[in-house]
Amino acid sequence: MNEEVVIKVSHLYKKFGHFTANDDLNFEVFKGEIFGFLGANGAGKTTAMRILCGLSTPTSGEVNVAGLDVGTCADAVKAKIGYMSQKFSLYEDLTIWENMRLYAGIYGVNKNEFRMRGEELLRELNMCDERNRLISTLSLGWKQKLAFMVAMIHKPQIVFLDEPTSGVDPITRRQFWELIYEAAANGVTIFVTTHYMDEAEYCDRVSIMVDGRIEALDTPSQLKIDHNVSSMNDLFLKLIR
Amino acid sequence: MIEVRNLKKQYGDLIAVNDVSFSVNEGELFGVIGPDGAGKTTLFRMINSLIIPDSGSVSLWGLNPVTDYKAIREMIGYMPGRFSLYEDLSVEENLEFFATVFGTTIEENYHLIKDIYAQIEPFKKRKAGQLSGGMKQKLALSCALIHKPRILVLDEPTTGVDAVSRYEFWDMLIKLKQNNITILVSTPYMDEASKCDRVALMQNGHVLMVDTPWGIENGFSTSLYGLKTINKYKLIQFLRSSVSCKSVYPFGEYLHYCDKREDVNEKILIEELKQAGFFDAIVDEVKPGIEDRFMELMGNVI
Amino acid sequence: MKRLKAFIKKEFMHIFRDSRTMLILFAMPIAQILIFGYVVVSDINDAKIGILDKSKDVVTREIIYKLVASGYFQISDYLIHENDIQALFRRGDISMVVVFESGFGTSFNKEGEANVQLIADASDANTARLLCNYAEGIIYQYSLEQNKLMGYANHLNTEVRMFYNEELEGVYMSIPGIMAMILILISAMMTSISITREKEFGSMEVLLLSPLRPMQIIVGKVVPYVVLSFVNTITILLISVFVFKVPIQGSVLLLLFVSLLYIILSLSLGIFISTIAKNQMVAMFISLFALMLPTILLSGFIFPIENMPFLLQALSLIMPPRWFVIIVKKIMLQGVGLMYVWKEMLILIGFIVLFLVLSVKKFKVRLL
Numbered sequence: 001m002n003e004e005v006v007i008k009v010s011h012l013y014k015k016f017g018h019f020t021a022n023d024d025l026n027f028e029v030f031k032g033e034i035f036g037f038l039g040a041n042g043a044g045k046t047t048a049m050r051i052l053c054g055l056s057t058p059t060s061g062e063v064n065v066a067g068l069d070v071g072t073c074a075d076a077v078k079a080k081i082g083y084m085s086q087k088f089s090l091y092e093d094l095t096i097w098e099n100m101r102l103y104a105g106i107y108g109v110n111k112n113e114f115r116m117r118g119e120e121l122l123r124e125l126n127m128c129d130e131r132n133r134l135i136s137t138l139s140l141g142w143k144q145k146l147a148f149m150v151a152m153i154h155k156p157q158i159v160f161l162d163e164p165t166s167g168v169d170p171i172t173r174r175q176f177w178e179l180i181y182e183a184a185a186n187g188v189t190i191f192v193t194t195h196y197m198d199e200a201e202y203c204d205r206v207s208i209m210v211d212g213r214i215e216a217l218d219t220p221s222q223l224k225i226d227h228n229v230s231s232m233n234d235l236f237l238k239l240i241r
Numbered sequence: 242m243i244e245v246r247n248l249k250k251q252y253g254d255l256i257a258v259n260d261v262s263f264s265v266n267e268g269e270l271f272g273v274i275g276p277d278g279a280g281k282t283t284l285f286r287m288i289n290s291l292i293i294p295d296s297g298s299v300s301l302w303g304l305n306p307v308t309d310y311k312a313i314r315e316m317i318g319y320m321p322g323r324f325s326l327y328e329d330l331s332v333e334e335n336l337e338f339f340a341t342v343f344g345t346t347i348e349e350n351y352h353l354i355k356d357i358y359a360q361i362e363p364f365k366k367r368k369a370g371q372l373s374g375g376m377k378q379k380l381a382l383s384c385a386l387i388h389k390p391r392i393l394v395l396d397e398p399t400t401g402v403d404a405v406s407r408y409e410f411w412d413m414l415i416k417l418k419q420n421n422i423t424i425l426v427s428t429p430y431m432d433e434a435s436k437c438d439r440v441a442l443m444q445n446g447h448v449l450m451v452d453t454p455w456g457i458e459n460g461f462s463t464s465l466y467g468l469k470t471i472n473k474y475k476l477i478q479f480l481r482s483s484v485s486c487k488s489v490y491p492f493g494e495y496l497h498y499c500d501k502r503e504d505v506n507e508k509i510l511i512e513e514l515k516q517a518g519f520f521d522a523i524v525d526e527v528k529p530g531i532e533d534r535f536m537e538l539m540g541n542v543i
Numbered sequence: 544m545k546r547l548k549a550f551i552k553k554e555f556m557h558i559f560r561d562s563r564t565m566l567i568l569f570a571m572p573i574a575q576i577l578i579f580g581y582v583v584v585s586d587i588n589d590a591k592i593g594i595l596d597k598s599k600d601v602v603t604r605e606i607i608y609k610l611v612a613s614g615y616f617q618i619s620d621y622l623i624h625e626n627d628i629q630a631l632f633r634r635g636d637i638s639m640v641v642v643f644e645s646g647f648g649t650s651f652n653k654e655g656e657a658n659v660q661l662i663a664d665a666s667d668a669n670t671a672r673l674l675c676n677y678a679e680g681i682i683y684q685y686s687l688e689q690n691k692l693m694g695y696a697n698h699l700n701t702e703v704r705m706f707y708n709e710e711l712e713g714v715y716m717s718i719p720g721i722m723a724m725i726l727i728l729i730s731a732m733m734t735s736i737s738i739t740r741e742k743e744f745g746s747m748e749v750l751l752l753s754p755l756r757p758m759q760i761i762v763g764k765v766v767p768y769v770v771l772s773f774v775n776t777i778t779i780l781l782i783s784v785f786v787f788k789v790p791i792q793g794s795v796l797l798l799l800f801v802s803l804l805y806i807i808l809s810l811s812l813g814i815f816i817s818t819i820a821k822n823q824m825v826a827m828f829i830s831l832f833a834l835m836l837p838t839i840l841l842s843g844f845i846f847p848i849e850n851m852p853f854l855l856q857a858l859s860l861i862m863p864p865r866w867f868v869i870i871v872k873k874i875m876l877q878g879v880g881l882m883y884v885w886k887e888m889l890i891l892i893g894f895i896v897l898f899l900v901l902s903v904k905k906f907k908v909r910l911l
Binding site: 286289290291292293310314315317319321322323325326327328329330334337338339341342343344384385 | 545546548549550552553556557560561744745746748749750751752753754755908909
Binding site for chain 2: 039040041042139140141166167168169170171172174177178181182184185195196197198201202219220221233236237240241
């Protein structure tokens with residue numbers, strides 16, 4: 001793994017009135033790493049991720065993403081990251097190719113570059129012949145895989161994934177993780193938020209948030225050894241209760 | 242007890258539930274496990290009389306949901322996918338409403354919901370819309386239980402809820418069995434299977450298998466190896482290209498690998514990996530889980 | 544019964560806790576009636592008028608000058624004979640004619656009294672009334688000035704005449720129409736939305752599986768809106784009587800009863816919509832487009848039905864608001880009793896039965 005730091009968060013605080021959603025967060029994420037960002041509902045994951053993506057400003061602290069300070073160059077950060085949410089991914093009434101073209105347009109990928117990049121992504125999914133299918137005719141698993149590819153259309157340095165594989169069948173889910181591994185092997189950093197612990201086990205390193213703070217941060221196997229538990233799920237229960 | 246025979250339901254070209262048969266014993270905690278779109282919701286709605294099947298039959302203690310739906314609705318407690326509480330009513334008002342509608346009172350059946358409701362009772366004046374996912378789930382379960390149903394039908398009660406609440410929720414279900422309530426629950430999470438007495442694995446409208454969690458895991462046909470290396474992606478590529486590879490899937494930190502050869506073992510595998518340049522590789526024979534079996538069964542159907 | 548009560552209580556809670564619902568239910572009707580009542584009467588600028596001056600003296604010239612100088616009027620025709628008035632009105636060229644009697648100036652100065660006639664085209668009743676009011680004011684002002692100047696106590700009599708619509712029905716006409724529109728919109732839209740909301744959130748599944756019968760669910764949904772719409776009816780009537788001075792000639796009790804009938808009709812229509820609409824959005828669009836436009840266009844509220852092409856006239860027959868508007872006009876403006884409106888009431892009842900039967904048939908005890 002690369003030692004180049006692509007996300008650096010130091011002393012990040014985010015307060016909503018008296019409520020502290022993020023309480024002194026400190027962590028680094030390296031290039032090509034699959035970083036799991038875990039926590040219970042309401043632990044402050046979403047707030048932190050919104051800050052990292054430049055959608056929200058921290059109350060105090062420094063957040064550096066892809067070499068840029070999020071506080072001052074949020075727009076430049078947005079151009080260097082990709083985002084895939086579980087709820088909204090693709091427009092159902094557009095075809096696969098139209099969706100890809102739409103996002104390429106949004107991210108300012110020029111025409112020729114898009115044509116090449118689009119073909120490349122479709123080839124990777126083995127979907128070259130299905131480019132004119134409407135998204136609404138695809139199964140959930142395919143939609144998720146495609147949404148991930150679309151999030152990478154502008155060759156971002158970092159891709160943020162929000163609960164990417166919940167509800168997907170076990171085989172498709174693994175195909176999805178293989179896509180993630182491949183992207184990571186090519187140097188893309190993957191930042192995954194989830195509250196499903198089995199998804200956490202796929203990550204290189206994970207952090208676990210409890211009540212706005214990061215309570216644990218390491219590789220899954222080291223965390224299990226440190227806390228003397230057999231699975232991430234047990235660790236999670238142990239930390240939260 | 243519940244008997245499902247050759248149940249089928251089709252929407253246009255899509256066969257949502259295809260020739261499904263199984264039975265659930267009185268007092269059993271029965272799980273239907275499968276990904277989104279497997280047909281779990283349609284199956285449950287045919288059992289609880291909300292949908293009429295195209296063919297096949299359901300019998301709940303001898304009653305047919307198509308013809309005896311009134312009687313069946315009296316004995317079912319149902320929790321649909323989204324908790325379907327009234328978000329603008331308070332916790333207490335929700336519970337009171339469902340109690341009255343079902344012709345009972347909170348006091349009458351309080352003993353049934355006590356363990357669950359006690360946890361959210363401190364917030365009883367709060368609007369249901371302001372509760373956390375876990376609390377909503379508890380309230381919805383209380384509402385489904387308030388009329389002392391004989392069967393509890395829970396459609397994906399743990400979806401969108403965090404690990405702690407999920408854990409607590411399954412504990413509550415296991416406790417409920419003491420009241421001799423038959424529980425039918427669906428979930429997309431394979432790891433929840435172990436909490437059930439028996440489970441049905443479902444995929445694309447088919448039930449792949451019905452057994453105890455233990456029986457399902459033990460049905461795995463070959464030896465399963467857990468492989469670990471720093472470069473998972475390269476290892477997957479390498480194994481896929483090998484002729485003796487039966488299947489390889491990422492599995493958390495590991496890759497789960499099955500070999501076509503009979504006489505293979507950890508030592509041989511480790512040697513082969515080293516030769517291929519994976520010097521840090523660790524190989525252990527691992528016990529197959531529900532998910533491994535599910536994938537094996539899916540492979541058979543496909 | 545206890546179940547139904549609990550259900551109705553729940554519905555009231557939904558309504559009272561949602562500020563948007565409350566706004567639509569209570570603020571919107573009042574706003575609408577005020578808007579229609581006032582704003583529809585637009586201000587007047589350079590209205591084209593005709594002058595029939597049989598006297599042609601200094602006084603009439605001065606008055607004509609004053610009228611033009613006011614900025615409200617613009618003279619487009621000088622008429623020779625009274626018979627020309629009708630023709631000009633028909634062509635739609637002018638909206639008012641000022642007629643000075645012969646010897647106007649002489650009789651004003653000598654006898655201290657003269658007669659001027661204002662004849663307006665009252666097919667647009669609001670404008671006609673305004674024009675006459677302005678003209679009257681200007682003429683009166685002129686006589687005051689003259690009296691001050693000369694020390695007279697002379698008098699100018701203005702006589703106002705309306706062509707085509709002698710009772711100036713326009714203002715009064717719009718009240719029943721507005722009532723018809725507000726009630727059908729609110730009742731049908733609110734019930735259809737509140738039923739489809741349960742479908743959308745999935746709570747309908749739980750209700751179906753409960754011992755509540757479909758009829759109870761429907762009644763439970765409707766009762767709160769019957770009560771609230773009835774309150775609305777009373778508000779609208781109060782506003783129309785006290786703000787717009789529209790008299791209620793007939794029996795108030797009968798009027799309220801007919802309104803209640805119409806509310807129930809609107810609600811049953813709302814239930815019917817909810818049985819075909821899958822979600823709140825569809826329900827709202829159906830309510831707005833299928834109800835509001837036909838109500839405005841085809842109920843005779845704005846455009847007289849007699850002037851419509853045959854096909855639209857036929858279509859207006861199946862518009863429930865049309866019949867309600869007829870009944871309300873008869874009771875409010877003509878002051879007739881039950882004897883004269885029972886036929887239209889029967890039609891309303893027929894609609895209610897039709898929609899209820901259709902809804903109960905379509906309201907499924909299952910999902911599919």
